[in-house]
Amino acid sequence: MKVVLASARRKTARARVVVKEGKGRVFINGVPLEILEPEVVRLKIMEPILLAGDLVKxxxxxxxxxxxxxxxxxxxxxxxxxxxxxxxxxxEELKKLYLAYDRHLLVEDPRQAEPKKPHGRSARAKRQKSYR
Incomplete structure (x- = not known):
């Protein structure tokens, strides 16, 4: 039985995926994709599956x-x-399709939130200085 493992990162989130022969079922953290909430998340996760078409059946x-x-x-x-x-x-055709649709389907986005610094509200913002 063929099993494929893959992983990816985004900000501080880490994901692991196991793909094996079956009946076309998709589980996200133990929940079937069809009932995953919120809908925006479900649609985002479904993109690579819909693009693959019959390969996922x-x-x-x-x-x-x-x-x-x-x-x-x-x-x-x-x-x-x-x-x-x-x-x-x-x-190779599927790879071209994924890259044409959205490069981030295959390539991770390395951006991370910058850490907050002392004497400020956020990473860059500081208290305004008044001379008068």
């Missing part, structure tokens, strides 16, 4: 995400799913 996808927020996890999961499906199929 005979595989099961199990995704787990840890850390970060809900959208960071969704982005990490979608990248990991796209990578896993690509490795499973080995299709």
């Amino acid at each position: 005979n595989i099961d996808i199990h995704a787990e995400a840890r850390g970060g927020g809900i959208m960071g996890q969704a982005s990490a999961i979608r990248t990991a799913i796209a990578r896993a499906i690509l490795e499973w199929s080995g299709s």
Whole structure:
């Protein structure tokens, strides 16, 4: 039985995906994708699956995400799913399709939130200085 493992990161979220032969079921943190809430997250995660089309009909996808927020996890999961499906199929056409649709389906976004500094409200903002 063929099993493919893939992982991805987004901000502080980490995602792992296992793809194996099955009936086309998709589980995100143990929850079926069809009933995953909120809908924005569900649609974001479904993008690589919808683009792959019939390739996904005979595989099961199990995704787990840890850390970060809900959208960071969704982005990490979608990248990991796209990578896993690509490795499973080995299709060069699918790779071109993913890259043309959205480069972040295969390439991670390395940006991270800058840490807060002392004497300020956020990473860059400081208290205004008054001379009068």
